[in-house]
Amino acid sequence: MTATATALGDGVLDELRGILGGDEYVLPDLPARVNRTRVPAPFPVHRWGEFLPDVAVLPRTTEQVSEVVKLANRHGIPIVPRAGGTGLADGAVPLRGGIVVDVKLMNRILDIDLVDRTVTVQTGINMLTLNRELKAHGVIYPDDPASYPCSIVGGRIGTSGWSLIGGRYGHTRDLVISMELVLPTGEVIEVGDGGGRKVRKSSTGFQLKHLFMGHQGTLGIATEATLELVPRPEVEFAAFFAFSDYGTAWEATGALAKSGLATLAGVVLFDEWKLAYLRRDDEAYIPQPPTVRAVIASAMYGARDEVEPASRRLMRIAKETGGKYLGDEISQGDWASRHDRYATPLHGRLKDGQVVPMCWHCEDASIPYSQLPAVREKWHAIAKRYIDRYGIFDDWGMFAYTNAAYKPWGDYLTEIDIGIWEQELDEESWRGWVQCKREIAEVALEHGGSITACHGATRAGDVELVPQEMGGGFEVMKKIKAALDPNNVMNPGKYLLDQAYEGENGREAVR
Ligand SMILES: Cc1cc2nc3c(=O)[nH]c(=O)nc-3n(C[C@H](O)[C@H](O)[C@H](O)COP(=O)(O)OP(=O)(O)OC[C@H]3O[C@@H](n4cnc5c(N)ncnc54)[C@H](O)[C@@H]3O)c2cc1C
CATH class of the missing domain: 3.30.465.10 (Uridine Diphospho-n-acetylenolpyruvylglucosamine Reductase; domain 3)
Structure with missing residues (x-):
């Protein structure tokens, strides 16, 4: 592949330059395209070249976006919006090449x-x-x-x-x-x-x-x-509590979440696998002794007059339900670093303890509170089977985070984090990984949950289960897609929505 190779002809590139107002907003060169393919989730690196866009464009106005989309329809070219590129479900990966509309300008x-x-x-x-x-x-x-x-x-x-x-x-x-x-x-x-x-x-x-x-x-x-x-909140109050067993911490999480305190912004329960990983491999974390087997983090936001009395109530509930306060330094320091956790290079350990560079995959689901303990057992058991079989995965533990807005007591954003030695992924281990994800998602559905709470179910392993979760709603999704996107140009191949098309507007016609 040459540095500027693209399946789009010069005519289309010239049309794009005309719409965008200059060469600098139309990027057919290889580095620009490669940079807009990469996502943080593990990727079958050996197949990366299959997912390159043909060109990236940088519009500055709505009118330009509209004209680019009309051009895509005229020529039957796939078009994929891309923002920060941090999505964990491959949503911005151009499965069929085409035009990536990078909205950052x-x-x-x-x-x-x-x-x-x-x-x-x-x-x-x-x-x-x-x-x-x-x-x-x-x-x-x-x-x-x-x-x-x-x-x-x-x-x-x-x-x-x-x-x-x-x-x-x-x-x-x-x-x-x-x-x-x-x-x-x-x-x-x-x-x-x-x-x-x-x-x-x-x-x-x-x-x-x-x-x-x-x-x-x-x-x-x-x-x-x-x-x-x-x-702007006057006060951000964070409090972390240690527990010697998961069951007590799970009960305490429920008690805190159900407190009805309006300033409560979130409660998150970390399990012992997560603590073991943090203790072992996360330099940002202040380790707890092995007797600590679960940690709850909680946060409150608002005016001082509201948060101060509410925080006293929160501390009392945590203490009464078996929590040991971890102190201001850990609580405030760790909460303040909540955006930095994954900014450091990641590494994980193989079964024999060898440390290798790993990328991070998080399988997220919405799980009812009552089902968290059972789901946790099953997810770790699935992870262990695949770790034993393929030797390139590592279990980085789980957390469960209050999920609903304003009434944060019913279901939880539940995540199992898996480290993957990405460079070692080949066809066989990739297929194994996809199957592992699917089993994790199946457990979420069996327990009355949703495949995903925030990332989207557009990756292999999850996407096949979307019709099962959506039921009759999936038929409605297809009808809406076909009605709004008659030429199947808008991010085609995602969410199994090709099934909405037949004949010349279907998959083959797109690319
Ligand atoms: C370290 C880390 C931590 C994360 N933590 C969280 C978290 O706490 N909560 C959470 O929700 N997610 C989290 N994520 C996932 C990710 O950040 C979110 O999914 C985020 O919303 C993606 O935004 P983005 O700008 O990176 O979008 P992208 O990844 O660029 O795009 C995401 C999807 O949106 C589409 N899209 C992009 N722009 C537009 C547009 N203008 N119009 C329509 N569709 C568009 C894309 O085609 C793609 O399908 C995390 C990811 C990382 C790497």
Whole structure:
């Protein structure tokens, strides 16, 4: 492959240059394309070349995005939106090549409205940058994933993201009030909860906003978004508690989550596998002795007058349910580093203790509180079987994090983290890994859960189970996809949505 090889002809590239307004916004060179294929989740590296886009484009306006999408339809070229590229479900990976629309130059703040409490942005902006600008106004946009420094508003919409402080402030779907969207055919529409961009609740028509959250770029490209502003919290209170067994910690997690304290932003339960991994291999973590077999982290946000009395109640509940407070340094220090955990190079251990570079895979699911202990046992047992068989995986433990917005007591974002010696993946071990993921997802469904809580189910291993989880809803998904994207150009091959097409608009016609 040459440095500029692309399956698109010069005519298409020239058309793109005309739309985007210059060579610097149309990138057919190999490094630009390779950089927009890579994702943080483990990847069959030996097959990387199959997933390169033919060209990356950098639009700056909604009109440019719309024209690029219309061009894609005219020529039958796949088109894939990409934001921060931190998605863990391969959503932004161009399965069939084509045009990657990198939204990062669409990063302007368009309107800060301190009266109706909204901020309107182009979707290429990152939350860290946005909140730096908002600081002077005493407000924040409280979407706070662990990927806060590197994920971007457009990708948060594309995945319907989950926020670490969602118990208090809500998740991406609760925080995006409305958006401007380029549909798969190139028309530009506005969707929200009602007519106006700043209306939070309406009963007019279908509630379309939710349709355009979490579709992984299969239903269009969000170009602008109007977002919630909340008062900058006066206090961030974090408290970590140690437990000598998982069962007691699980009970305590439930008691804290059900406390009904409005300032509670989140409660997370780490199990003993996670603690063993942190103790062993995470230099950022302040290790606990082996007698500590589970840890709960909790956080509260809000005004001082609310948080101080609520935190006293929280401390009392944790103590009464068997928790030992780990002190201010660990609690505040570890909470403050919640965005840094995966920023350091990762390594893991093989069965014989050998340390090797590993990449991180997290299998996330929504699991009802009552089912957490049973799911935990089954997930670790599955991981062990695949570790024993293939020798390139490592169990980095599990956590369960309060999941719902405002009523954080029912189900939990539950994650098992697996280290993978990625360079050693070959066809056989990749197939094994996909099967391992599928078994983990099957357990989630058996226990009344959802395959994924925030990342999306667009990867092999998960995606095959989407029709099972969605039931009749999957037929509706296909009808919507075919109606909105008649030429199957918008992120084709994702979510099994090729099944919505027959004949010339189906898979073969796309590439
Ligand atoms: C270290 C780390 C920690 C993480 N922690 C969290 C966490 O706490 N919570 C959480 O929810 N996720 C987390 N993630 C996953 C990831 O950060 C989220 O899924 C995030 O929302 C992806 O945003 P992005 O900007 O990187 O999007 P990308 O990965 O670029 O795209 C994600 C999907 O959205 C689509 N898309 C991109 N832009 C648009 C657009 N403008 N319009 C429509 N669709 C679009 C893409 O096609 C793709 O399908 C984490 C990831 C990492 C690496």
